[in-house]
Amino acid sequence: MNLKGKALLAACAVSIAGLSALWLATDGGRALTSESARRLRALAATGAVPPSVLEDSRGREILLRSRADVVTLVEFIYTTCPTVCQSAGDAFFKVRSRVLQTPKLAQSVRMLSISFDVEKDGPDRLDDYARGHEADGQMWKVVRARRDGLPGLLDAFGVVVIPNPAYGYTHNAAIHVVRQDGHLAGIYDLEDIDGVMANVRNLVGPAT
Amino acid sequence: MANVATTNNQSKEADALSSVALLLAGAVFLLMMIAGLLMRSAQGKLIDLDPTLFYQLMTAHGAGMVGAAALSGAAIMWLFLGRHVSLNKLAFKAFLALFLLGVVLILYSIFVGGFGGGWTFLYPLPAHSGGVWETAAAATFLVGLLLVGAGFLVLYFEMGRAILVRYGNLSQALAWPLVFRGKMETVPPPTIVASTVIVIFNSVGTVVGAATLAISLINLFVPTFEIDALLAKNMIYFFGHVFINASIYMAVIGVYEILPEYTGRPWKVSRPFAIGWSAVLLFVLAVYPHHLLQDMVMPPWMLVMGQVVSYLSGLPILAVTAFAMLGYVSGSGMKWDLASALLFLGVFGWSVGVVPAIIDGIISINKVMHNTLWVPGHFHTYLLVGEVAMSFGVMAWIVRSKQDVALFSGLQRAVFWTYVVGALGFAMVFLTSGAASVPRRWAVHAPEWIMQDRIATLLGIVTLLSAVYFVTRFGSRLASGERK
Amino acid sequence: MISRIMTLHRPWMTALLIVMLCFVFRGMLERHPVTHIVVQLSALVVAGWLAGQSLGGALPALRLTDWNAGGSVGILVALFAGAFWMLPRNIDWALGQTSGEFAKFVSIPLLMGVSLALSWSRAPALAKCLIKANAVSMLLSLSWVYTTAPERLCNNYLLGQQQELGSVLLWLAIVISVIWSVPLFVSQPLAKHRPANIQTARGVST
Numbered sequence: 001m002n003l004k005g006k007a008l009l010a011a012c013a014v015s016i017a018g019l020s021a022l023w024l025a026t027d028g029g030r031a032l033t034s035e036s037a038r039r040l041r042a043l044a045a046t047g048a049v050p051p052s053v054l055e056d057s058r059g060r061e062i063l064l065r066s067r068a069d070v071v072t073l074v075e076f077i078y079t080t081c082p083t084v085c086q087s088a089g090d091a092f093f094k095v096r097s098r099v100l101q102t103p104k105l106a107q108s109v110r111m112l113s114i115s116f117d118v119e120k121d122g123p124d125r126l127d128d129y130a131r132g133h134e135a136d137g138q139m140w141k142v143v144r145a146r147r148d149g150l151p152g153l154l155d156a157f158g159v160v161v162i163p164n165p166a167y168g169y170t171h172n173a174a175i176h177v178v179r180q181d182g183h184l185a186g187i188y189d190l191e192d193i194d195g196v197m198a199n200v201r202n203l204v205g206p207a208t
Numbered sequence: 209m210a211n212v213a214t215t216n217n218q219s220k221e222a223d224a225l226s227s228v229a230l231l232l233a234g235a236v237f238l239l240m241m242i243a244g245l246l247m248r249s250a251q252g253k254l255i256d257l258d259p260t261l262f263y264q265l266m267t268a269h270g271a272g273m274v275g276a277a278a279l280s281g282a283a284i285m286w287l288f289l290g291r292h293v294s295l296n297k298l299a300f301k302a303f304l305a306l307f308l309l310g311v312v313l314i315l316y317s318i319f320v321g322g323f324g325g326g327w328t329f330l331y332p333l334p335a336h337s338g339g340v341w342e343t344a345a346a347a348t349f350l351v352g353l354l355l356v357g358a359g360f361l362v363l364y365f366e367m368g369r370a371i372l373v374r375y376g377n378l379s380q381a382l383a384w385p386l387v388f389r390g391k392m393e394t395v396p397p398p399t400i401v402a403s404t405v406i407v408i409f410n411s412v413g414t415v416v417g418a419a420t421l422a423i424s425l426i427n428l429f430v431p432t433f434e435i436d437a438l439l440a441k442n443m444i445y446f447f448g449h450v451f452i453n454a455s456i457y458m459a460v461i462g463v464y465e466i467l468p469e470y471t472g473r474p475w476k477v478s479r480p481f482a483i484g485w486s487a488v489l490l491f492v493l494a495v496y497p498h499h500l501l502q503d504m505v506m507p508p509w510m511l512v513m514g515q516v517v518s519y520l521s522g523l524p525i526l527a528v529t530a531f532a533m534l535g536y537v538s539g540s541g542m543k544w545d546l547a548s549a550l551l552f553l554g555v556f557g558w559s560v561g562v563v564p565a566i567i568d569g570i571i572s573i574n575k576v577m578h579n580t581l582w583v584p585g586h587f588h589t590y591l592l593v594g595e596v597a598m599s600f601g602v603m604a605w606i607v608r609s610k611q612d613v614a615l616f617s618g619l620q621r622a623v624f625w626t627y628v629v630g631a632l633g634f635a636m637v638f639l640t641s642g643a644a645s646v647p648r649r650w651a652v653h654a655p656e657w658i659m660q661d662r663i664a665t666l667l668g669i670v671t672l673l674s675a676v677y678f679v680t681r682f683g684s685r686l687a688s689g690e691r692k
Numbered sequence: 693m694i695s696r697i698m699t700l701h702r703p704w705m706t707a708l709l710i711v712m713l714c715f716v717f718r719g720m721l722e723r724h725p726v727t728h729i730v731v732q733l734s735a736l737v738v739a740g741w742l743a744g745q746s747l748g749g750a751l752p753a754l755r756l757t758d759w760n761a762g763g764s765v766g767i768l769v770a771l772f773a774g775a776f777w778m779l780p781r782n783i784d785w786a787l788g789q790t791s792g793e794f795a796k797f798v799s800i801p802l803l804m805g806v807s808l809a810l811s812w813s814r815a816p817a818l819a820k821c822l823i824k825a826n827a828v829s830m831l832l833s834l835s836w837v838y839t840t841a842p843e844r845l846c847n848n849y850l851l852g853q854q855q856e857l858g859s860v861l862l863w864l865a866i867v868i869s870v871i872w873s874v875p876l877f878v879s880q881p882l883a884k885h886r887p888a889n890i891q892t893a894r895g896v897s898t
């Protein structure tokens with residue numbers, strides 16, 4: 001191999017350019033998949049999530065951002081999902097039990113299971129899911145998106161939903177923590193209840 | 209009397225690079241023998257060693273010895289392959305650089321990072337240390353192994369390239385016309401046949417091994433990837449077996465090239481010889497896809513077969529080598545000196561060491577036997593009395609002087625026999641302990657095993673002392689030779 | 693010059709045809725990761741390679757024998773481009789956004805295909821072997837990752853599809869190794885034979 005000076009120089013330049021490109025394309029080696037990139041972006045985002053209007057099983061309007069003094073936890077589901085969305089319900093169940101242990105938290109946290117299956121998830125199905133996971137309809141509401149607001153909503157959370165030929169949909173499953181001012185504060189795997197709780201405690205502040 | 213035609217250009221051949229690599233390997237052998245002695249005497253309660261340190265030493269000893277065996281084997285192969293094809297020295301330098309860099313990382317991960325997972329980096333051990341070592345240390349260890357692998361790939365590909373340039377294609381270099389049709393115009397020398405086989409299966413092995421390492425690395429950082437543990441384990445064991453066996457195949461090239469100088473009979477490639485080497489190639493290669501595909505199509509009995517094959521794959525080579533050697537030596541009026549004696553011992557130790565492997569291979573389903581000192585007993589025999597003896601033999605041959613050719617001084621004889629007794633005895637104690645179900649990889653031994661541990665320590669010291677003689681003699685003679 | 697390329701070097705037109713087919717049928721090809729990655733992306737590399745052959749033949753100066761001595765730089769470019777497109781999130785980018793789709797159709801033929809075609813034949817035999825070995829090794833680890841990852845790595849594909857991709861990559865690795873190694877056993881693959889036009893390249897470029 002007789003690399004001459006010029007070629008060596010060019011090779012160095014290409015290596016630097018290539019490594020920088022890869023560094024940028026992976027957010028500094030932190031995100032190789034869109035899912036991890038989505039989470040990083042959510043944490044770094046400057047804007048708040050949109051003030052979407054959702055509706056519950058009785059057709060009442062529910063606001064994604066209702067009060068400026070609560071932390072909102074969000075999961076995206078469709079009620080007929082046989083797998084992930086049931087785990088999502090279980091995860092929320094566990095989070096709620098932990099939240100209820102501290103009165104201060106119990107007052108400052110609300111949880112939304114939002115269905116993106118606006119066609120099929122009618123009132124009955126939402127109620128079934130709520131009953132199945134013991135959502136109380138107060139602190140934890142099972143709601144569905146409205147058709148017109150759905151794309152913007154999914155976009156704001158970076159959620160991708162694709163129809164699955166075998167059953168329903170495939171979609172990102174995670175617990176999204178929305179700060180009091182509407183900014184995303186963190187996205188956690190369904191197993192990472194500790195992570196969710198730590199973030200929530202941090203946002204709500206010390207129990208008095 | 210010995211054929212001395214080759215002695216004239218000996219200095220040219222014994223190129224400095226291989227000698228440096230051999231000296232390096234020799235030094236590592238000595239250091240790691242000391243580590244081994246520390247372990248053995250700790251088991252015998254002669255010294256007090258913290259168990260954590262014991263496992264660090266064991267990891268270092270295993271990785272270091274396997275590395276040094278491979279390094280010395282590679283140096284021997286490079287040295288003698290250079291007699292037949294034209295090799296680019298740059299490749300050997302790149303190999304050494306990558307190898308040493310890898311070794312530095314490995315040592316760092318063990319002694320600074322505290323990694324003690326055993327040299328086989330058994331999945332999923334690296335990721336689950338129970339807090340003893342950090343992810344970073346395990347990652348450093350794996351990257352170090354990757355660099356060593358890359359170094360070997362450079363070396364093998366350069367050798368393969370040179371062989372192709374000289375012989376046109378691999379079938380010629382493997383003497384396949386001789387294998388299949390029983391005749392061939394110009395039969396390649398044994399060094400070419402052996403080197404080609406080694407280059408092929410170790411290249412394949414390194415490529416697959418690198419993939420396994422990459423996966424283990426990913427698993428370290430993304431533990432939720434539930435990598436099929438059995439598959440990973442099989443791959444690692446299999447690769448480990450192939451790699452360590454290959455160090456012997458590389459070293460035995462020294463026997464093919466040097467013994468003729470002492471017997472006066474050139475070592476020729478016969479049909480059984482060519483078949484033996486090709487058979488090993490086929491055995492080993494047949495097992496890889498099987499490991500890769502086992503998830504999808506392989507029935508379990510083939511899995512067991514794979515393990516047995518990986519144990520026994522070396523038999524054909526051993527058989528053709530040992531029989532041919534006996535044929536060449538007997539009645540040849542062979543001249544004995546330190547070099548020829550050690551080389552002969554090497555083939556002997558390899559043969560003896562394989563017997564327990566056969567026993568173990570046949571009953572390899574028996575997990576109990578597999579986890580006793582029986583296993584270290586088997587591989588210490590064929591490494592310490594086999595590969596290491598061959599390496600010492602080649603070292604002695606490189607620095608032999610004209611007067612030395614027929615000379616086997618009293619001191620040399622004494623040291624040689626001390627080594628034989630010490631090394632064989634040391635390995636035998638492992639075997640007897642194994643037969644008595646003493647487990648391997650235990651830092652602390654039960655009182656009733658301590659006697660054996662102490663005897664082994666004594667024999668180990670004897671072995672170490674003779675080894676010090678072989679290596680320092682080689683080093684000092686190299687140095688004085690260079691000064692001239 | 694253009695007409696010379698068109699008449700003398702037909703591969704150029706084949707290349708164009710391949711890119712067009714890949715583009716027209718992208719909806720179909722991109723529906724499944726196997727057809728997307730194994731068929732479409734490889735076809736784009738091949739198209740670039742063919743175009744690069746034509747270009748290098750018609751304009752030998754493009755081989756840059758000085759700045760790209762031994763083909764080192766071109767191969768590096770291709771390796772980096774390959775690494776970039778190996779990241780699952782960039783596959784998502786190519787599927788989700790026009791900019792990504794555009795980047796894919798331009799960068800893969802140019803940075804991987806063309807630059808390899810202009811460089812590969814001049815690389816030292818040892819380097820070629822190492823790159824090939826690395827390719828097989830990467831395919832094996834990718835296949836392993838895709839078959840066993842518990843989550844989806846691409847937002848646009850399903851877990852089952854991802855696993856299918858993993859098995860296909862394994863077979864690909866095996867087939868490629870066979871294709872690369874069998875000739876070594878039968879032919880006379882001496883490192884020496886290089887296309888004659890490289891020798892003339894220097895004369896033209898200076």
Ligand code: HEM
Pocket residue numbers: 240241243244245247248266267269270271273274277326327328584588591592596634647648649650668669671672
């Ligand atoms: C005087 C020389 C030597 C001594 C005293 C020695 C001692 C030991 C001891 C005490 C162990 C641990 C056994 C156990 O309890 O499991 C061991 C393991 C081992 N030795 Fe040696 N050894 C020597 C030479 C060698 C040589 C020459 C090689 C290879 C070339 C070698 C390769 C290994 C390997 C691979 C292991 C297994 C490590 C593991 O289980 O992870 N040893 N040795």
